[in-house]
Amino acid sequence: MDPITPSALQQELKAWVQNKWLRRLDAALAGFMHELDPQADAAVLLAVALLSHLEGRGHACLPLAQLCEDAPDLLGWGAEPAQRLAELNLPTTPAEWTQCLAASPLVWQPGAPDNHSPLVLQGQRLYLRRYWQYEQRVASQVLARVSATERLDTLALRAWLCRLFPIPAAGLDWQQLACAVALRSRLAVITGGPGTGKTYTAARLLALLFAVHAQRQTLRVALAAPTGKAAARLKQSIESALQGLAEALAPDFDLRELASHIGPARTLHALLGARPDTRAFRADAAHPLELDVLIVDEASMVHLEMMAALLEALPPGARLILLGDKDQLASVEAGAVLGDLCREAERGGYSAATAAFAQAATGQVLPAEYLQAERPQALAQATVMLRESRRFGGPIGQLALAVNRGDVAAAQGLMAQAEDQALLQLPAPEPADVLRLALQGRPGAPGGYASYLQALRQRPPAEAGLLAFEDWARWVLGEFERFRLLCAVRAGVWGTEGINLAVERALAEAGLLSRRGEWYEGRPLMVTRNDPSVGVFNGDIGIALKPHKLLDAQGLIPLRAYFLDGPQLRSVGVSRLNDVETAFAMTVHKSQGSEFEHTVLVLPEQGGSHLSRELVYTGITRARKFFTLVSPQAQTFHQALRQRTRRASGLLDLLAV
Numbered sequence: 001m002d003p004i005t006p007s008a009l010q011q012e013l014k015a016w017v018q019n020k021w022l023r024r025l026d027a028a029l030a031g032f033m034h035e036l037d038p039q040a041d042a043a044v045l046l047a048v049a050l051l052s053h054l055e056g057r058g059h060a061c062l063p064l065a066q067l068c069e070d071a072p073d074l075l076g077w078g079a080e081p082a083q084r085l086a087e088l089n090l091p092t093t094p095a096e097w098t099q100c101l102a103a104s105p106l107v108w109q110p111g112a113p114d115n116h117s118p119l120v121l122q123g124q125r126l127y128l129r130r131y132w133q134y135e136q137r138v139a140s141q142v143l144a145r146v147s148a149t150e151r152l153d154t155l156a157l158r159a160w161l162c163r164l165f166p167i168p169a170a171g172l173d174w175q176q177l178a179c180a181v182a183l184r185s186r187l188a189v190i191t192g193g194p195g196t197g198k199t200y201t202a203a204r205l206l207a208l209l210f211a212v213h214a215q216r217q218t219l220r221v222a223l224a225a226p227t228g229k230a231a232a233r234l235k236q237s238i239e240s241a242l243q244g245l246a247e248a249l250a251p252d253f254d255l256r257e258l259a260s261h262i263g264p265a266r267t268l269h270a271l272l273g274a275r276p277d278t279r280a281f282r283a284d285a286a287h288p289l290e291l292d293v294l295i296v297d298e299a300s301m302v303h304l305e306m307m308a309a310l311l312e313a314l315p316p317g318a319r320l321i322l323l324g325d326k327d328q329l330a331s332v333e334a335g336a337v338l339g340d341l342c343r344e345a346e347r348g349g350y351s352a353a354t355a356a357f358a359q360a361a362t363g364q365v366l367p368a369e370y371l372q373a374e375r376p377q378a379l380a381q382a383t384v385m386l387r388e389s390r391r392f393g394g395p396i397g398q399l400a401l402a403v404n405r406g407d408v409a410a411a412q413g414l415m416a417q418a419e420d421q422a423l424l425q426l427p428a429p430e431p432a433d434v435l436r437l438a439l440q441g442r443p444g445a446p447g448g449y450a451s452y453l454q455a456l457r458q459r460p461p462a463e464a465g466l467l468a469f470e471d472w473a474r475w476v477l478g479e480f481e482r483f484r485l486l487c488a489v490r491a492g493v494w495g496t497e498g499i500n501l502a503v504e505r506a507l508a509e510a511g512l513l514s515r516r517g518e519w520y521e522g523r524p525l526m527v528t529r530n531d532p533s534v535g536v537f538n539g540d541i542g543i544a545l546k547p548h549k550l551l552d553a554q555g556l557i558p559l560r561a562y563f564l565d566g567p568q569l570r571s572v573g574v575s576r577l578n579d580v581e582t583a584f585a586m587t588v589h590k591s592q593g594s595e596f597e598h599t600v601l602v603l604p605e606q607g608g609s610h611l612s613r614e615l616v617y618t619g620i621t622r623a624r625k626f627f628t629l630v631s632p633q634a635q636t637f638h639q640a641l642r643q644r645t646r647r648a649s650g651l652l653d654l655l656a657v
């Protein structure tokens with residue numbers, strides 16, 4: 001049978017869009033490439049559509065070997081689209097694919113004269129040129145930063161470390177090792193599960209940097225995170241940790257005074273200077289950030305494009321310290337940079353030189369299992385995984401570990417231990433059970449949204465003044481953060497859309513909210529798009545409240561959305577908010593960087609490629625005290641645990657030096 005023609009392929013792609021196997025954008029991109037090259041082979045056009053589809057699913061490239069090996073798995077497709085793909089009679093081996101792509105004028109292969117074509121074929125990976133460039137930039141920046149190691153006075157370093165870690169750890173002290181290792185290079189990656197002390201370690205590292213820096217008074221330090229909430233949390237934790245360390249470092253220097261110069265923690269968008277309607281930031285290689293040390297928390301949420309922009313905007317001499325949990329979900333956007341950077345973190349992979357340095361600086365001997373005699377990688381020498389959780393060792397921590405291992409039996413066993421109220425799996429749940437959880441909580445974990453609704457009703461009288469109003473607003477926002485419904489998906493009765501509507505209705509019917517139209521006092525909201533002109537960023541969570549005594553021309557009080565950044569309250573008139581959603585229920589993706597006393601994870605009835613072990617792990621690790629699993633079908637939970645997310649990327653290969 002002859003291969004499909006380009007025009008027949010366009011018809012086929014249209015049908016795939018109608019069947020929702022592809023996005024409209026994916027077929028349109030293939031059409032655009034056909035216009036650029038009217039002679040284009042159908043296989044090349046199909047590769048473009050699949051590449052675009054994969055980019056929409058978070059992959060940085062189309063890995064041809066994987067496409068030939070297991071297309072349904074890679075594309076997240078069921079049997080029918082996979083069958084239709086096979087019937088197109090197009091290349092079936094990576095060699096056939098690369099031959100066909102390499103012959104196309106739409107494709108450039110590094111090493112050949114650059115024809116500025118929109119696609120790049122690097123080995124057996126096809127990229128949109130933009131993503132190929134991001135990967136190249138990230139890899140070259142990372143390697144340059146980890147390769148330039150500083151010579152340090154290990155004796156002095158050891159003395160400082162003893163003061164910063166006065167209590168010897170029971171086993172290997174990875175936190176101390178992380179401080180020592182991170183001090184050597186201009187990029188350090190510190191990963192670990194929740195409560196393993198990433199921020200605790202970063203604060204000590206910062207104190208160490210002040211200690212060893214010749215001009216500590218002028219050291220410019222900045223803190224940032226992908227979301228406003230995570231940034232505020234980082235600032236608070238670092239600040240209080242530095243306060244606590246001041247005694248240990250006095251009288252050599254005044255850490256409190258140095259810490260007071262650290263500016264506010266910002267979102268990465270704000271730090272880099274996001275501009276409306278453009279991908280470019282104000283800060284870039286030509287206009288670098290004015291700082292010497294940058295600590296970025298929740299780095300698992302930093303996507304490839306953002307990481308490339310961040311690394312480029314950092315002056316070559318500045319240090320970057322990335323903190324994050326490598327096992328968490330990656331960002332919605334393409335790339336899983338932290339996961340790629342930490343792929344070998346569990347094994348250590350330290351060279352003999354790093355081990356000798358670590359021993360000299362900390363007195364600890366790295367066990368042989370963490371050493372790599374042959375070809376140790378440069379990045380591994382600047383990466384440390386923290387392994388002991390300080391506040392997460394209980395049942396929730398054990399459940400997170402079981403999920404991370406994909407151990408369904410252990411996870412089910414933990415949730416079945418009825419005597420432990422921290423964990424619960426609702427048996428055969430109905431949508432009404434989710435409403436009950438939202439209104440009342442559950443045995444062992446009472447409350448739900450009741451406490452925030454109670455706070456809402458206790459607004460101080462206007463005469464009590466602005467400060468009383470602000471305290472109340474902080475209280476309402478704080479109470480709201482105690483409980484959250486997290487969904488794996490958006491659509492359907494078990495998705496955020498269905499649950500938000502149902503909860504709003506149930507609370508109104510119970511007389512707990514008076515809901516008139518879209519905006520009502522007490523509406524919890526999440527910002528879904530950055531809007532620097534208004535000062536709100538994707539992922540910000542707020543609550544609509546009547547402000548303190550501000551009447552408009554009609555004598556009405558227009559609602560404002562209030563947000564809490566640490567202790568800081570900020571507000572925006574709701575009419576200025578264009579992209580917001582109600583936030584009684586939010587997706588697990590959007591919950592990253594937040595923690596709630598009681599977290600309820602709601603899975604959909606049907607499994608699918610959107611469910612993964614990383615998603616369940618991320619949901620569980622959002623819970624501080626109580627976790628409830630709502631899985632309408634038991635096998636959905638099992639399927640999720642069996643499915644690991646591996647995003648296609650060439651970063652691992654580029655970094656393997």
Ligand SMILES: Nc1ncnc2c1ncn2[C@@H]1O[C@H](COP(=O)(O)OP(=O)(O)OP(=O)(O)O)[C@@H](O)[C@H]1O
Nearest residue numbers: 175192193194195196197198199200201237390391
């Ligand atoms: N070595 C240590 N000794 C005493 N307390 C510690 C130590 N390491 C961490 N902690 C404490 O454990 C708690 C968790 O630490 P931290 O917040 O730094 O963890 P984290 O990994 O940043 O957590 P998250 O993933 O939630 O951001 C904090 O209260 C911290 O002070």
